[in-house]
Amino acid sequence: MWKYYALLSAFFAALTAVFAKIGVKDVDSDLATAIRTTVILFITWGIAILGNHTCDFRCIPSRTWIFLILSGAATGLSWLFYFRALQLGDVSRVAPIDKLSVVFTICLSFMFLKEPINAKVIVGALLITAGSIVMLYK
Known part of the structure; x- marks a missing residue:
């Protein structure tokens, strides 16, 4: 089953690159990243709330919090650099290098x-x- 999720991830990552390239055309790449992140925030919290996964929130160990925060920081930095690269370069070249x-x-x-x-x-x-x-x- 993981292979299907990985393929779907790759497909949506490809859509992300194409949509992002179009989206950063007329706006600062940092602002574009902030808008994208806000959309992701609403979608993921919606899934967590609708799936009734928020009760697990209280049981997250502090070590897990640290690594989730570090992962979030790394993701944010990755997206900021990715969107800037898309703004400056061709998506067909930026995405493979990414x-x-x-x-x-x-x-x-x-x-x-x-x-x-x-x-x-x-x-x-x-x-x-x-x-x-x-x-x-x-």
Whole structure:
């Protein structure tokens, strides 16, 4: 089932890139990110409230809070830089370079989470890296 969610995530990320490129055309990229974040805020809180998941709110351990806050900060910074890159560059070049995050994730998950890396993962990471490097140059 996780594969379907991952594919849906990739599809909506692609829509995000295209919609964002159009959306940042006539507005500051930071303001565009703030608007996008507000929409996400309402959608996710709506899902949490309608799904009756807010009762779990009180039971979140402090360590979890720390990492969720750090994750949120990293996400916000990623979006700010991504929207600025979209404003300045072609979406067809920015989006593939942004996917270097996959390579960074593989490296960080190996170092900090001790997740295994096999030949298939290494080859995939190298291909993503090569593709991103190609996109850096016209």
